Amino acid sequence: MPKINGNEIRPGNVLEHDGGLWVVMKVSHVKPGKGGAFAQVEMKNIRDGRKLNERFRSEDRVERVRLDQKDQQFLYESDGMLVFMDNETFEQIELPADLLGERRPFLQDGMVATVEYHGEEPLSVQLPQKVVCKVVETEPVVKGQTAANSYKPAVLDNGVRITVPPFIDAGEDIVVNTETMEYVERA
Template structure:
């Protein structure tokens, strides 16, 4: 679907320079002289590189629709993560480095959304928050103020996270998967 350069919004995926790009930020500029343009910060969906580009209102770009499908995480084998389409039971294998460091948050049976373009996976979305158990946490140092100090703790999946002083080993907490931060103590 063709759209004008001034219609590009953050989150849009466009085809540009023979590659797929997602618009991260856009800024409509109306200079005193000359025509208006849209200053767009783009991120390449295939290799992660960034690009700043100007699109005039008269230019057209190809807006790409990504197919989104839910898959269930089954297991990891030899560096490959195996997912299953819950409707067709077809399996999909993705390399661990495709998912990146967030692969540590995958749990058996977890539902993820895989984005693909022309049958080729280009992105994956994990649930926003997961519940994990603390395996080790530093003891509280007396005299520390609660408001200013967080302490390091190790999660059951081997990821380090900063937690408030009152959290101890064996407790379950909720962690934000996008920026790997403590959200709150999980309810028992």
């Protein structure tokens, strides 16, 4: 299995750590004033659901589990389980909804996502990197507020709160990065 550096860990990666398989839920890179930078990684055990917060320095090497990937269509959610269908065999599988963590609201009906398998067992879901969402609520533009990087809060049609540039109004479609949960561009 390939080893990756601690600063290459991304949400959705599956790592072999402490004798188990862990899916990465959240990563935040920290640069303290003293000492080296590190990645604060929130992981969830695939088998038993335990959570773990771990720090990985950039020089730390971790095992990234190689998984077989299949594009599958999301059908619906039922009792906390997400139902996906293989477009070639029409087989349906169920995965727990909390596997996606805070990225869950970006999964839309009919969306094709990449389901990763370890052998025959489905383990994780990778959403498309960019998703189109509609802004349902945002503050009006304040005249004269044209600072280079001034952003304002907005609520998307899936309930997620992000920040958008001042020229974005309610009702507009925007592209959102599902990994960083940030505004990318107008749709």
